[in-house]
Amino acid sequence: MLPLDEAFAKVGEGIPVLSFEQQSVSESLGRVLAEDVAARLTQPPTAVSSMDGYAVRSEDVLNQPVTLIRIGESQAGGPFDGAVAAGQCVRIFTGAPMPEGCDAVIMQEDCDVVGDRITMKEVAFKGKFMRRAGLDFNKGDILLKKGQLLNARDIGLLCAMNVPWVKVYRKPRIAILATGDELVMPGESVQESQIISSNSLMIAAMVQAMGGIAINLGIAQDSEESLRETLEGLEGADLLVTSGGVSVGEYDLVRKVLGDEGLNIDFWRIAMKPGKPFMFGHIGNKPAMGLPGNPVSSYITAFLFLRPALRKMQGGAFQQDQPVRAILGADVPANTTRQEYRRAVFSKDLNGRLVATPYDKQDSSMLANLAACEGFIIRPINSPALKAGEQTDVIYVADSHLSI
Template sequence: MISVDEARTKILKDILPVGTEVVALSAAAGRVMAEDALSRRTQPPADMSAMDGFAVKTGDLKSIPMDLKIIGEVPAGGAYDKEVKAGEAVRIFTGAPLPQGTDTIIIQEDTDFSNETVTVKEGAAKGTYVRPAGLDFRQGDVGLTAPRILSPRDIGLLAAMNIPWVTVRRKPKIALLSTGDELVRPGEPIGPNQIISSNSLLVAALIEAAGGEAIDLGIAMDNAESLREKVKDAKSADMLITLGGASVGDHDLIQPVLGKEGLSVDFWRIAMRPGKPLMFGSFSGIPMLGMPGNPVSSMICSYLFLIPALDALRGIIPRRPTRQKALLGHAMKANDQREDYMRATITGEKDGRPVVELFAKQDSSMLSPLSSADCLIVRAPFADALQKGAEVDMIPLTQPYPAV
């Protein structure tokens, strides 16, 4: 068996980013920008007023109060195309360009005014309430540097930079193949010895939330012909995920059958719980992960290995699940040789840290505790027994995925 860190390194070692495509800015949120974004305009394009008031010359404000002649007004989106001379002022509104000859704004609250005259009651330094041209960015500036997962804030910036289309990494296509005679889809007729196939939907939801495109290849029966037929469509994907059948039992066919179809196995056992029988290799030139059949194992392996691989395919630095410190709400026995990931719930807080308690049953087939869990408690191999109140590592089960 290899360690979790060694497995992660092996999986990520040779994964290359997928190609690019151009999408409308309105469809770019959450996508990975593949090229630097250069501004197509200067913002603001001219000196602009930041307040409602009067555009004036600071040279006219040597003595206060000062009466100035109002010679016009300029709203946002408009312009005053004459030069303002000494003793004159222009009524101006937020977002309007400063008239030629003016250099400061007197806010409306600091004046008394009529239709023809404004009395300035409070002076102001040059540039007061003026947004100079290019304050935010200038044409040709690199506004965003690739690679970058585009946030809603980034979309706003790109729009202001007058960029309607963005070059992004295409969504990696991740093929999912479930295996086992015992599986049926939700809602289908179910036999007395069968179970619902939940793994593929769980993993597909994680893939979609993390920026990939999940392709469901269906359920392969426990025979070589069915497995070969179902896996054909995986060759057009960027990665293949098999769910179940990756161990060495009589009915575990992934290695013997796909080995004849182009599967080269790098490793297939990891010193972790749950998830020990994880397989990694290459299938017809694309990365392949053979997930355990239990849904909890599949989810934890997805957090640790699949989503980082998906990040690599998207051209960004592979993320690690966020860890933080928590306090045990009960005692815990010593660990064995495998790194353990246990489902837990947050029951309170002490000294600024969450207090966590494990679910009594940690069986990797149980989905109800997984759905109710707030976090995973991580224990190193051969970790000592711990008393109530001891500090432990916790991975919050946030969605779509813990941040870097």
């Protein structure tokens, strides 16, 4: 069995970074920038008011009350064209350009209006309720960096920068193949000897959440002919993921059939629990991952290997989540020769410390507690038994390319 660290390194080295494409900003949520993006204008382009009120010369309103004569109006779409002299003011609205000669705004709530005679009941100072030109950013400023994952706020910023298109890494196209005579699709009638195929749709959902495009090749039966026929849909994919058929067994044909198709296997067993029968290799220059058939094993191997692979393909780093320390909420037994990931739920104790409580049952076929778990307790190889209250490393499962 290959040590887990070596398996991470081999997969990281074997995953390519994809090319980039031009994408409309309106369709760029969850995409990764392939180049820095600079502002195409200064924002605001000129000094503007931050309040509805009256634009004044601050030197005219050093004391209050003082009465000025209104000589015009400035709106966001219709600025005042003239210049303001001593004893004068201009009606102004939020976002409107400051008139020439004015350097402050008195809020309308602090003014008495009688015709064009405006009495100011508050004093002014230079810059009061005024946004200077370039307060937000200046033309040419690099505001978004290569490798940045775009969230909803970034989309708004790009629009304000007057950037309609961006270069982003292409979405990875991931072909997903389930294998096994025993598998049927959700909603089909199920015989006693059959199992609902959950892995392929679960992995497809992970691919989509991480910014990829899932190509579901369907279920291949346990025969070479069925496998070869299903694999015809591999054309155009950037990576193949299979579920099942990589362990030792009479009907486990995936490795053999893929080998005939040119698969070069880097490794196919790792020192991890659950998930020992994990395969990685290449078909030509196309990476291929073989996940175990048990649902929990399939998910955890995808979480640890496919997820960072998707990040790297989109210009990010192939890296594992950094563990955090937590207090055990229940005893855990000693571990053996494979690093273990135990499903757990998290809470806080009275002192605000993170508490990780493992499920009693950790069978790799149990999807219910996988769906309910919030993360994994990491148990290193040959680690001793721990009692409730002792510390351990944990990782969270929450992750997605879509963010507001």
